[in-house]
Amino acid sequence: MDQAIPVFVIIPLAASFLISIVGGRIGGFGKTISVLVFLSTLIIILTYLISGDHASMVYKIGGWEPVGNIPIGIYLLLDPFSGFMLIIINGMAFLSTVYSVNYITKYTGEKYFYTLFCIMVAGLNGVVLSGDLFNLYVFLEITVIASYALVAFGTEKEELEASFKYQVLGGMATALILFSVGMIYWYTKTLNIADITKILASSNDRMLIQFSELILIAGFGLKAAIMPFHGWLPDAHSSAPSPISAMLSGVVIKAAGLYVIFRLFFNMFAITWEISVLITAIGTLSMVVGVFLAIGQWDLKRLLAYHSISQMGYVIIGVGMGMMIIANGGNIALASLAITGGLFHLINHAVFKGLLFLNAGAIEYRLGTRDLNQMGGLFEKMPLTSGTSLAASMAISGIPPFNGFFSKLVIIIAAIQAKFYLLAALAVIVSIITLASFMKFQRYAFFNGTSQNYAKDGVREVPFFMSFSMLVMALLCLALSLLMIPAIRESFLQPAVDALLGNNEYFINLLNL
Amino acid sequence: MQGMSPIVKKVAQLVMGFIFVYGIYIITHGHLTPGGGFAGGAFLSGTFILLVLSFGSNVLNLRREEEEASEIEGLAIFTFLLLAVIGFLLGMRVFFGNFLPKGRIGELISAGVIPLYNIAVGVEVGAALLTIFLALVIYKEEISK
Numbered sequence: 131m132d133q134a135i136p137v138f139v140i141i142p143l144a145a146s147f148l149i150s151i152v153g154g155r156i157g158g159f160g161k162t163i164s165v166l167v168f169l170s171t172l173i174i175i176l177t178y179l180i181s182g183d184h185a186s187m188v189y190k191i192g193g194w195e196p197v198g199n200i201p202i203g204i205y206l207l208l209d210p211f212s213g214f215m216l217i218i219i220n221g222m223a224f225l226s227t228v229y230s231v232n233y234i235t236k237y238t239g240e241k242y243f244y245t246l247f248c249i250m251v252a253g254l255n256g257v258v259l260s261g262d263l264f265n266l267y268v269f270l271e272i273t274v275i276a277s278y279a280l281v282a283f284g285t286e287k288e289e290l291e292a293s294f295k296y297q298v299l300g301g302m303a304t305a306l307i308l309f310s311v312g313m314i315y316w317y318t319k320t321l322n323i324a325d326i327t328k329i330l331a332s333s334n335d336r337m338l339i340q341f342s343e344l345i346l347i348a349g350f351g352l353k354a355a356i357m358p359f360h361g362w363l364p365d366a367h368s369s370a371p372s373p374i375s376a377m378l379s380g381v382v383i384k385a386a387g388l389y390v391i392f393r394l395f396f397n398m399f400a401i402t403w404e405i406s407v408l409i410t411a412i413g414t415l416s417m418v419v420g421v422f423l424a425i426g427q428w429d430l431k432r433l434l435a436y437h438s439i440s441q442m443g444y445v446i447i448g449v450g451m452g453m454m455i456i457a458n459g460g461n462i463a464l465a466s467l468a469i470t471g472g473l474f475h476l477i478n479h480a481v482f483k484g485l486l487f488l489n490a491g492a493i494e495y496r497l498g499t500r501d502l503n504q505m506g507g508l509f510e511k512m513p514l515t516s517g518t519s520l521a522a523s524m525a526i527s528g529i530p531p532f533n534g535f536f537s538k539l540v541i542i543i544a545a546i547q548a549k550f551y552l553l554a555a556l557a558v559i560v561s562i563i564t565l566a567s568f569m570k571f572q573r574y575a576f577f578n579g580t581s582q583n584y585a586k587d588g589v590r591e592v593p594f595f596m597s598f599s600m601l602v603m604a605l606l607c608l609a610l611s612l613l614m615i616p617a618i619r620e621s622f623l624q625p626a627v628d629a630l631l632g633n634n635e636y637f638i639n640l641l642n643l
Numbered sequence: 644m645q646g647m648s649p650i651v652k653k654v655a656q657l658v659m660g661f662i663f664v665y666g667i668y669i670i671t672h673g674h675l676t677p678g679g680g681f682a683g684g685a686f687l688s689g690t691f692i693l694l695v696l697s698f699g700s701n702v703l704n705l706r707r708e709e710e711e712a713s714e715i716e717g718l719a720i721f722t723f724l725l726l727a728v729i730g731f732l733l734g735m736r737v738f739f740g741n742f743l744p745k746g747r748i749g750e751l752i753s754a755g756v757i758p759l760y761n762i763a764v765g766v767e768v769g770a771a772l773l774t775i776f777l778a779l780v781i782y783k784e785e786i787s788k
Contacts, residue, residue: 136731136738144724150717193737 134174135189135206138216138255141167146248153241160244161231167248168224171255175216178208179622186210186629188261201322207261210625214473215258215389218480222381223251226373229488229599232592233373233495243283243371250276250377254385263311263321266390270307273386274300274353277378281370292365299362303352310345313338323398330399343405346394347412354387356446357416360439364423367438368431368500372491375431379438380484384476388442392449396630403457410450414556417443421560425567430490430500430575433567434483437526440560441479447553448472448541455548462631464548469627470619471540478533478610482525485603489519492592492600493575502571506578511589514597516576518604523572525607527565533610646699655697663690670765674754680764687769692776700780709777716770723763726756 145167153160186209194203208216227247234243249272256269278300282293315321317338318329330339348359355363363383367375391409395401420440427433449472455465492515493508494500509516525532528539538561545554591597613619646652666686673679694702730740746753 133736140724140728140731140738144721144728147717147721147724151714151721189738191737192739192741 133189135187135208135259136191137174138171138220138259139206139252141171142248142252142255146245146252149241149248150245153244160241161227161234164227164244164248165224165231168220168227168251172217172220172224175213175220179210179213179217200320201325204265205261205322205324206259208259209629211393211629212258214477214623214626215385216255218477219251219254219258219381219385222377222480222484223247225484225599225603226377226488229376229491229596230371230373231595233491233596234371236495237283237371239283243280246276246280246283247374247377250280250382254381258385258389261323263314263323263326265321267304267307267311270353270386270390271304273382274304277374277382280374281366281378283371283374284369289369292362292369296362296366299352299359303349303359306345306349306352310342310349313342313345317342323394327398339399340402340404343395343399344408347391347405347408350387350391351412352387354383354391354442355416355439356387356412356442357419357439358412360416360420363439364432364435367435367487368429372431372487372494375435375491376484376487379435379487380480383438383442384445384480388445388476392630395453401453401457403454406450406453406457410447410454410553413443413446413450414553415443416440417447417560418556421563421567425563425570428502430493430502430505430571431487432500433502433571434486434490437564437567438479438483440564441475441483441526443560444538444541444557445472445476445479447557448475448544451541451544451548451550451553454550456631460548464544466627466631467540468544468548469630470623471537471544473626474540474613474623475534475537477613478525478537478607481603481606481610482522482532482534485518485522485600485607486526488596488600488603489515489522492596495592495596496589502574505575507576508589509576512591514591514600518600519576520572521604521607523568527568528561529565531611532607533613534607536611536614646702647697651697655693659690659693662686662693666690666765666769670761671751671758673761673765674757675749675751680761681768683761684765684768684770685772687765688772688776691773695776695780700784705777705781705784709774709781712770712774712777716767716774719763719767719770723760723767726759726763730756 145163149160149163186207189206189208191204191206196202227244230243230247234240237243253269253271253273253276257266257273260266260269278293278297281296282289311321314326317333317335318326320326320329333339352359352362367379370378395405395409399405416439418440420436420438420443424433424436424440427436449469452465452469452472455461455468490500492512493505496512497505497508499505521532525534528535530536538557542554542557545551545557613623663686666683666689668683669676669678669686670680670683673683695705727739730742731738733740733742741755741757743755743759745755752758
């Protein structure tokens with residue numbers, strides 16, 4: 131299996147170049163190839179996780195062995211946490227491309243869509259596999275530059291403006307990240323994450339390390355759209371074509387933002403009290419403020435985009451509480467529970483928010499509007515869209531038996547056990563407001579009883595491939611609740627948490643010491 | 644876009660060939676001297692940019708040229724990936740493996756597969772910069788119409 135690690139980058143990249151060459155000549159080439167590509171990468175990563183072998187694996191690109199215990203090449207590393215992210219990325223990419231088969235026909239330039247999509251996924255796979263700080267930055271740039279172009283894919287005024295805003299703020303994030311990587315390189319004289327860990331552990335210059343930590347939080351916070359850095363997200367996520375919104379909201383802000391923050395602060399820097407309080411504080415801020423910004427929105431996709439900010443807050447407080455407990459020298463089992471809640475909510479959010487964006491795309495596909503005031507009564511006309519979006523709305527608002535309930539429950543239980551009563555109370559209140567805003571969405575979009583207006587417009591259920599993706603994701607909303615069963619959690623979720631907690635293991639594997 | 648004066652045209656005609664050959668020199672000596680695929684590719688595209696700037700936009704069929712440049716770009720980058728994958732499939736399952744004989748240090752035919760990577764990068768960068776330039780020229784033409 132360890133030979134197969136670079137395959138996650140090679141296959142999507144090769145597909146994107148192939149599509150750009152022959153996609154214009156052979157009709158339907160782009161969609162066929164990209165669906166097959168993401169299906170194959172999904173199968174490869176699933177076989178790794180199902181095999182039950184949770185050892186981390188290192189791949190040295192170009193075969194450059196370490197010289198005198200100093201790593202000189204670029205390393206890729208697959209451990210259970212990377213594997214967990216790869217499942218989300220490739221699974222969502224597969225479902226989004228299947229959905230695009232019908233959806234993208236309303237745009238021109240289908241070939242460019244699939245080319246950019248494959249490049250974006252190749253970059254995301256690279257980000258979660260990279261064991262080298264600069265290489266991680268390069269893959270991050272590949273991802274975001276492809277996503278700038280994809281946000282502007284409609285080339286109307288609104289899309290171009292959103293893309294420009296995204297580019298300006300993304301450029302700032304890039305500058306901050308590169309500056310911080312440069313500082314770390316200057317201080318440690320190496321870019322390999324494991325090597326940096328070794329050198330930082332034996333250094334005592336806290337000032338410089340803290341400075342680069344703060345800049346890293348700002349840079350990756352911009353990519354993850356945490357609260358003070360969230361300005362670009364509602365525009366970009368609502369203007370993009372819907373499969374891309376699902377990818378951006380469901381995957382990109384997690385893999386390119388949160389994943390890197392978690393990975394670096396757990397496995398590279400030593401966890402300190404100040405940083406963990408800071409991360410938890412911005413998580414709480416985005417959770418609370420995001421939902422208040424969301425509830426007043428009438429543009430459906432903007433409402434969903436603001437909820438992404440809020441739900442990311444849940445993930446961050448889950449993991450942030452774990453960091454605070456560890457920094458205090460508290461109970462590791464409790465920290466593990468909090469981080470489990472955070473990561474569980476991460477995968478749940480990818481599924482239900484992806485589904486909600488696909489629902490919004492389905493409504494836009496038939497009605498040509500995203501304004502909630504112009505919808506209504508779609509329950510009879512589009513039963514499948516209505517049913518799946520009800521499932522996703524209940525999942526995001528935390529109604530049992532859907533997956534969102536269980537992950538929020540784990541986070542709240544962990545908060546109460548760790549005596550963070552305020553966080554637990556806020557998490558419950560935000561969940562209730564979330565429920566309110568999704569009741570608004572359900573009522574205005576599906577139940578407001580004006581369905582006779584659509585009789586002459588020919589509004590009906592969306593085509594097969596779009597329905598297929600939405601149905602699979604709605605089933606996943608239910609199926610992911612099974613992760614609460616200890617046997618399944620032990621084999622899938624717990625290894626990812628252990629990979630974050632056992633920072634020595636990451637380090638030893640990567641250096642091959 | 645109009646062409647420039649006869650003096651500029653004549654000078655451009657005189658130097659264009661040299662610039663092109665110099666670009667090829669930079670690319671093929673990438674593993675021996677400073678420079679390489681990226682720098683040499685910029686020279687190659689510079690030749691075409693000079694041609695369009697001095698002779699005006701009517702000298703080439705811009706749209707066809709842009710499509711072709713874009714396709715050459717895709718082919719070049721695909722070749723690059725293919726070379727890396729050949730290294731993966733031959734020998735030790737090493738992505739970017741250097742599967743050709745290394746030769747003697749300092750000779751033109753040496754360093755195994757690296758000159759081939761340089762050539763692929765050179766064509767890719769040349770075609771990419773040309774595509775960007777032509778896209779800007781076409782945009783300008785459409786605005787002025």
